[in-house]
Amino acid sequence: MNHPLEPGLKSLAEAGLGSIALTVNGRPALLNCAPPTRLAHALRDELGLTGTKIGCDAGDCGACTVLLDGKQVCSCITAVAQCAGREVTTIEGLAQDGKLNRLQQAFLKYGAAQCGICTPGMLMAASDLLAGNAAPTQAEVEDALGGVLCRCTGYQKIVESVLAVAHDDLTLEPPTAGRAVGSRLARLDGVSKLTGAEKYGADEYPAGALWLRVVRSPHARAGFTLGDLDAFRRKYPQIEGFITAADVPENSFCVFPVPKDQPVLADGHVRFRGEAVLGLLGERDAIIAIPEAEMPITWQPRHALTEPEEALTATGDLIHDFAPENVLCRGRVVKGDVQAAFPMAAHVVEENFRTSYVEHAYIEPEAGYAEVVSQGGQERLRLFVCTQTPYMDKEEVARVLKLPHDRVRVVPSAIGGGFGGKLDISVQPLLAVAAWKLKRPVRIVYTRPESMASTPKRHPSRIRVRLGCDKEGKLTAMDFAGDFNTGAYASWGSTVANRVPIHASGPYALPNVRALTRAVYTNNAIAGAFRGFGVPQACIATETLMDELAEKCGIDALEFRYRNAIRAGDATACGQVLQASAGLDQCLDALRPAWAGAKEASAAFNGQAIRSGSRKRRGAGLACMWYGIGNTVIANPSTMTIGLRASGRVVLYNGAQEIGQGTYTIMPQIAADALGVPVSLIDQVHSDTDLTEDAGKSSASRQTFVSGNAAKFAAEDLRRQLLQLAGTAADATLRLEGTALIAGTSRIDLQGLTPINERGDLALGSGYFNPPTVPLDADGQGVPYATFAFAAQLAEVEVDLDYGTVKVLHIHAAHDVGRAVNPTQVEGQIHGGIAQGLGLALMEEYISGKTDNLHDYLIPTVGDMPRITTYLIEDAEPLGPYGAKGVGEPALVPTAPAIYSAIRAATGVRVRLAPATPDRLKAALKAHEAGQRL
């Protein structure tokens, strides 16, 4: 394990004398804070118990759950005065004598913690239950955990872990040498996530750090002027500094090279509600006490263009001067001749679809700190922040500060969920500008509403698709047009506009394709990267039409997809001939028994329901997807290094940012097998732009495939060097025994070797991989990705015809992952993707100003998740490490269309607007019953 057990408990005596005495984790504690202080804040700020997390400060997410006299409560809405004389138990109080308790052990063994931010809340809620009920039922577990939101796991492994406490053998058996890949190795950063020791963006900051409060626009579009800041400061002397647009050396940024269209702080004009205009610095409580209405800002609101339709037709009314027609960019893939193909088609279907803004809703709001450090006579900026992309952050912050790259260091915190949201820039440049200006450490933690209003979302889409096939049910043509609302600034809008047309055809062989997209600027919330980059929206449209075409042909929906499935040797819409590892047909084969069973079961249920007068109906539906692994054409190399130390331990310099998906476990698994040592001999230096090489972003499902290869090559390089050192054959076995290296018959005492660097590496292997691609031409022809993941999912649902509510009963998910490096982690990604897909399908809709919190913006709870059965297909990818591809995004993509397909099977209603909330579905059901089109 990389981290020892660290309860993180600051000596309670250090907390000083105060008026509120209570017991915390069995020890007396005195709190010196105002009586109504939120218990969560007191635990973290006064006692240093940062294992208790704050996700919302409103009792909406449960991350802060602690036990108060043994009962679970949200510590963010509990006054410390109410805890006087009572007993509080936090996550730090669970492990005893450095040993995980059975609940923690179960979480570790079954992979119940991914990012780990909800884990403290889950553990405490489960502890409350288990204390009074040692062997609960699943329903009892769900009731107990219902108040804690998790955005990573889909809850299934959490529930299984709680159920396992009563009876399972929870010991872990680490894999032996050469057996790491394919094993269910428990996550190597798991213990720290289960004890509360892990440090997230809000959990660490230098003494004396100033708090940054960002003042944001209440208007979607407005001009503004800042008033007299000196006078403002005289009135509120607690203000120790400001940052304004004038303080930003280069006041523009974007995750993409062009256009750098977003200011760090707006300069006289705002383009969306929530845009940053002014920063106030000082002591936290004093700074947040200044009323919003007192801010010295004069607004001149303007008419906001909030929808693409309006923005596209608002002649001359440009959101950005450089973007005529308010179009950020266009995507285009054209193959064959759709115009000629449609008249020849035996069957043609066509439809419009719309999807809404979707919020990432990671439970950890953006947080971190920046400080200026002196190093070698130079001032450098050090940034501690939750991020999916430390290397890009470094470049972007250096750019904003107009500093050379080497004068910025990004030290990522643990990250409490990202899903594409923390692939963007949020607090980074604000902290950097403030710390650089004031030459003092500066920290920030976004409030939940601030996080939701100011950071990018999933693009709302308007998609029209026309799909045709021949008499035998072979697809002949697709015409696809999609507009994506990218909001006020570019963010990852270009990636969405480019990725969607490539994927529009779905995983099918289609001779004629025209797929056109536009990313449209509006004065709405920024849309950027979110698990799937637009492909989930497109998949809803195309998979719905696949069902309809199958029906027109009189062919079973699975069979229809099977006949059209793209296979190795077929060409994609981009003209890329798939060489290998195209396992959609195998995914569909895996689902055949479940498909037959589900159709039969729902027919039987509905027959009985009709006879008994019940208003419930069941249905089964299917959807398929493919997903290009890694960046679209753009180079996305990873470099990994791995060293051997005199201690006989191996150090992997792992820059593949862990975001809960498991890179700090999977990279060592791959490296261990490539080097030929047990994974237990590998230590890690986790991503840090000073200490690790650039392993790119944790995005685009690329880390296992790209960085995994780099880790493999690095370990192979080290192995070569060590065998050479030992003078043995290249195929000799290699072992480490204590401080001795044994290669073939030779034995080398590592203590006698001279390190090659200051870190103490005796030898250093290096690996680099950049997926081979070919740039796309004007018609999108080329090789956009080196490999694709494939999946087919089957959903079984029950619809209440009276209320329009949908209960998803079961999802069967078959995924071609090439090779499951760690099946537990792969399942975890699939479960989590399905949970987010279910939310997209049924409940999630971000509306700026209306759903800026976690009680109006709904994500699935433990009670909303179906049973999930996974089928792992391993059609090895020759280019991948041990055949592996990627699985981060794929499960989200076909989930919503599979659910909609099942709703249609149950009711006959075709969903054309996501999410299918109860009121929308009820309206559609009524229209359907009346024979109308809604």
Add this chain to the structure above:
Amino acid sequence: MHISTAPAASYLQPTALSDALAALADAPYVVLAGGTDFYPGRVGKPVDDVALLDITRVADLSGISRTAEGWRIGATTTWSEVIEAPLPAVFDGLKAAARAVGGAQIQNSGTVAGNLCNASPAADGVPPLLALGAEVELASTLGTRRLPLSQFILGNRKTARAAHELVIAVLVPAWPEAARSSFIKLGTRKYLVISIVMGSAVVALDKAGRIARCGLAIGACSAAALSFDALARKLVGHTPAEAFKQLAAEDLQGLAPINDVRGSAAYRIEAAFTLAGQVLARAFEQAEGKA
């Protein structure tokens, strides 16, 4: 540690009811109990800038007890305490509502009186208490008074409580032992969800199986949850089967839902009609021993 601009406001935590009432007579303290409404309204803002009266340590305000007239639910009784209390079956609807409040944490902190005083149109506790015919007991240094719950909640976030008064208990009249109740909540997800519509019914049958007494209330479809007393009176004397034939749209007059992010008004009104029928059916079935 705190360099607040305003001096930290006072925070009182009396143990005697008389002290709590004296404080309210003195100044308009914000009353704090479970904190489930106070803190969410102050995200990113100070929590110590108003004078707070924390009533959670007033012993007389907690717990559920039997009275001559029925049952007394102390103001600071939490939803978990309602769930765990050994109460007659007529409280099953209220218990079901208690289980539908937020998640387990909110049920452990949130109080019955707090739910009423917050006066959200979507307060899950209100319809079952309305259907039970509950009253609210208010106290001040001037004395106590009782109001039917329907006259206590006046609208969205509006109650009849004067600034110097404290809700000290909710009083539920006695029902025959055979009386039964139901509660249904319609929401977009299972836990932690604000109701789109919810409702509750209570029914007591006489020996002949006819409705002797009943109550029905629907929430989240008007500024304050509505109790349909005229309908309840109309159903008396009928068997449940006959009662269903009596139901008509005009019986639910007064529902005036709004469009919001949880659902359209048109959807709400239709769902409310369906739900009203379902809660009555469930209560009838239970009263008839069919469920």
